[in-house]
Amino acid sequence: MRYGKEHKQTTRQRIVETAGRRFKRDGIDSSGISALMKDAGLTNGAFYTHFPSKDDLVANAVADQLHRQNANIVAHAAPGRAGLEQIVRWYLSPQHRNSPVDGCPSAALLDEIGRCADPTRQAYTDGVLLVIDGIAARLAPDNPHSVRTKALGAYAMMAGTLQLSRALTDWQLSDDLLEQGIHNALALLGAEDEPATASN
Template sequence: MARYSPEHKEATRRRMIETAGRRFKSDGIDGSGIATLVADAGLTNGAFYGHFSSKDDLVAAVVAQQLEAQVAVVNSLPAGLASVEQYLQYYLSPAHRDDLAGGCPSAALLDEIGRCDVAVREAYTAGATAMIQAIARHLDNGDPDQTERRAIGLFSLLVGSLQAARAVTDPDLSDRMLAAAYANAVALATAPHPPVHPNRQEPE
């Protein structure tokens, strides 16, 4: 039996994660069986279990990789509000809305991730935290608490707005949702003092 090099094994694992990411985002996690996932990567069921202990193990790897890639894009942009507006234009565009397989993992998978096992949710937590930190780098105004609130608000607004725009059947309403979300996102990113939640205790 031929023995594959560590590089070959790693490349196969990476291909499996990349193709599974597209399949999960287009068909859903529950709607993607192992047979389909391995076929997408040109593998067999036996080869799958040489790389992953279970489908949940693959899902956790996919969630981590997808968010790492998204964070890398945001971190690659020059720091500042101009980059934020550029990213908002892309994220809230009709083209991104219509590209489930190639788009944001949060908008495509968040409802299912919330019902996944703890390893998947921990992978998502780490990725979402990194994404919020990446956004915060562009919004930093010298006030760490305010910057974090802005970044969390922007992240949540983007994901929720894209989910809603994808869910409705009226294309005109969907476009208006994206346009309104963009206006609100820019306002949040540039507001001098974002409001604090009334139940949140601020430090003295």
């Protein structure tokens, strides 16, 4: 039975979406084509109908995950400082920490992406800059390009904080780290009006 172009595109997108989730859960290297296709409800043999290689799927999945992060979180945030705080508080929330499969691909995959081939790293660069530009537009609406590096620095700080919070076995310490991360990121972005008071 022959399927139309639309069906093929829908199937391809399903593979990309399910692969993105598995990569964030198990890692890129630990996710074989058999498991990826099983997640999508397809046979192994169908893989090469949609992608020339696993590397191509990885690049597409990384880009898709970042576009989703931008569309679902950054693009919906309010303008200005209120939006910056929404983004930071979502990113460094216990819910995000506890749900890596549904969360940011940077925090889940950055170490592996750095070892990937250039097409995947380029897909990551393009996708992360989409997110960063959304942050920069709230930080300096009149000249977002001027604060792009600052926004990238805050994003890097948040990703590292989230990674560390997931590695800790002490949940209270992990929660405290997330709160400190919120303070640090907002301070770096100049979106915090009052300094946080130290807790005892």
